[in-house]
Amino acid sequence: MRRLRCALVLTVLAMSLAACDADAGAEIDAGAEIDAGAEVDAGAEVDSSPPAAVEDLDMRAEDFSCILDWPQVRRFRVTNLLGHLDEALAVAESPTGGTWPVGTVLQLVPFEAMVKRRSGWNPPSGDWEFFSLDTDGDKTLILDRGKEGVVNQFGGECLACHGKAEPAWDFVCEEDHGCDPLGLTPALIRLSQEQDGRCP
Ligand code: HEC
Numbered sequence: 001m002r003r004l005r006c007a008l009v010l011t012v013l014a015m016s017l018a019a020c021d022a023d024a025g026a027e028i029d030a031g032a033e034i035d036a037g038a039e040v041d042a043g044a045e046v047d048s049s050p051p052a053a054v055e056d057l058d059m060r061a062e063d064f065s066c067i068l069d070w071p072q073v074r075r076f077r078v079t080n081l082l083g084h085l086d087e088a089l090a091v092a093e094s095p096t097g098g099t100w101p102v103g104t105v106l107q108l109v110p111f112e113a114m115v116k117r118r119s120g121w122n123p124p125s126g127d128w129e130f131f132s133l134d135t136d137g138d139k140t141l142i143l144d145r146g147k148e149g150v151v152n153q154f155g156g157e158c159l160a161c162h163g164k165a166e167p168a169w170d171f172v173c174e175e176d177h178g179c180d181p182l183g184l185t186p187a188l189i190r191l192s193q194e195q196d197g198r199c200p
Contacts, residue, residue, distance in 0.1 A: 055103065084104070096168060097172075108182075112152050115129045130159065
């Protein structure tokens with residue numbers, strides 16, 4: 001409102017000056033128009049939230065790395081590739097759960113991963129993207145990825161299980177968040193992590 005009034009004052013000023021001196025009026029008027037235009041554009045951008053300004057993590061195969069290098073939380077591994085690791089670890093340690101920050105990568109075993117995308121990317125999966133992975137030496141292969149329909153090596157659909165986690169846990173299953181059990185013992189999970197081919 002203040003900007004609008006300011007633009008109006010400038011225009012009125014320009015018009016009255018134009019009445020006395022045509023040249024001066026033209027100059028001030030042009031200036032006022034450019035300022036007002038720039039302000040309106042900036043406002044419009046904020047309102048429509050362009051994706052370019054929003055943090056997101058669109059993983060490439062080479063962005064995955066040795067999971068033994070990532071902090072371990074109980075049985076799984078966590079990292080954040082957008083610099084929000086402290087926030088992610090705070091959610092991991094919270095007794096009441098929480099929403100994981102964008103850029104979080106979770107892996108229980110080297111052959112599957114959950115990656116937190118930008119807010120609003122896909123609300124039915126809590127903005128998590130699911131990955132079925134394989135490793136070839138120190139390289140990661142993405143076998144499949146997506147919002148739904150991604151299956152693990154036992155033929156189970158990621159979202160079908162992780163979608164059963166109680167809302168407070170943001171699609172993270174662990175042992176007691178409401179998901180169907182995975183059938184992997186802690187010893188097998190540990191062994192699988194230690195055999196991550198991407199680790200030196
Ligand atoms: C049969 C149900 C089931 C299916 C299918 C399944 N998961 Fe899970 N997932 C679990 C359970 C249960 C855990 C916790 C296991 C534990 O901590 O011992 C888990 C753990 C995880 C974790 C560690 C964080 C967490 O939620 O505890 C990730 C990451 C993960 N799964 C990703 C996937 C991906 C990706 C897929 C599909 C490719 C998938 N899962 C398929 C049940 C499932």
